[in-house]
Amino acid sequence: MTTRPRGTMAWLRDHDEERVHAYFGSREQWAAIGGWAGFEEPRPPRTPTYLDHGYDEDKDPAQWTGHDLAAAAAFRGGELLSPAPEDIRTAVKWRCGLGHVFSGSPFLILLGGHWCPECVRDPAGYSRQAEHNRFLVQLLD
Template identity: 45%
Template sequence: GISFHQPLNNHLEWVTAEDSARLLMKLCLDDVPDRLWNNVYNIGGGASFRLSAYEFLRKIFSLLSIDMRDILTPDLYALRNFHGQYYLDSDELDKLLPFRKDTFEDFLERVRAALPLWVKAAKWAPKTFVRWLLREQCLRNPRTPLYWLKHDVEEKIEAFFGSRKVWEEIGGWEDFVHIPEAPYTLISHGYDEQKPATRLQLKDMKEAARFRGGECLSQEMDTGDWSTKLHFVCSQGHSFHASPFLILRAGHWCETCVKNTATYEQQARKSPFMAQVWRADHPIQNTFSSS
């Protein structure tokens, strides 16, 4: 189900289980750099693991000697509203604890070696039958876009497509325009990130709160104190307490709003922080040709 939530031109940075395990093993050793602790890092495989969903699917299906375009159709996939980012802080993590050894080709070879015979035999199945069977399964699965469209789940349709009309205009593979290398921008966190951590002040937190559409209500904060909780209110009026570290480094904000995906559009109107990622695909950036 969730695999169809991802737009075909969505880009993710993958990482293998082996590289992740290598990192966890090194965390258990005695020579871990002190500056690694009390921080937050994403685990990413690096530049060679940055692929669009379309690239990933084609490579996986190629292991079976199948062209995924013979089985899948573009209208199975959402057009927006899915996470997709590169983990630049993982480069720093790899410098502190070198864990990246795999390439994406290494990953594919391991997948190929582990495929059971009955899966390898899939290439002999009639493509039209497999395509029909897949669509029938999607129509029965409440987590897929086709199910939402069949059962008029308007909230989901709007969130992942914009409207039913947009979905109807998707077209076939002949209309699809692949974007192999999507441009990316660094996310702003709403305060002077070049300032030494020891000089973080209350005014920085007030700026960061305003950048998120809210307000920092606390009147006192010790300079450089990242751990003591401060009082915040979000753009929707929810009151909560959180440390500067949780907000600025761990990426948290209002725990009530983050659970309510239906109000993300409303939140983005008041939060420049959220808008910079929300507007990346709202309104939809057309990735299908008009001809």
């Protein structure tokens, strides 16, 4: 697959520098990756860790208030722009730390783990997003 037209090795072979730059940073950075001889399989710790989601996960979602939703949004560096809905599956407006406004139900955001659809499409910007998103900081450490 990597050697077919949309594959990473095809980009290198065909001198598609725009894609090489977008994926690897540069041809030099690709060359610095090295071979399999120095590769070490990642060994994550065996002790489980738990993520803080910015709200009380023991609280029944039917009891969530606007304060709970606003706290979860603030934890992610954003804010809740709408009043809390009666039904947690009803979409409300949110704003992320970079100013993007989007809709999503409290169920989708808090229980489903979704956040800003614009920011999630920019993995290269995750470290910049983490400057204000405490949830994301946990994933990048």
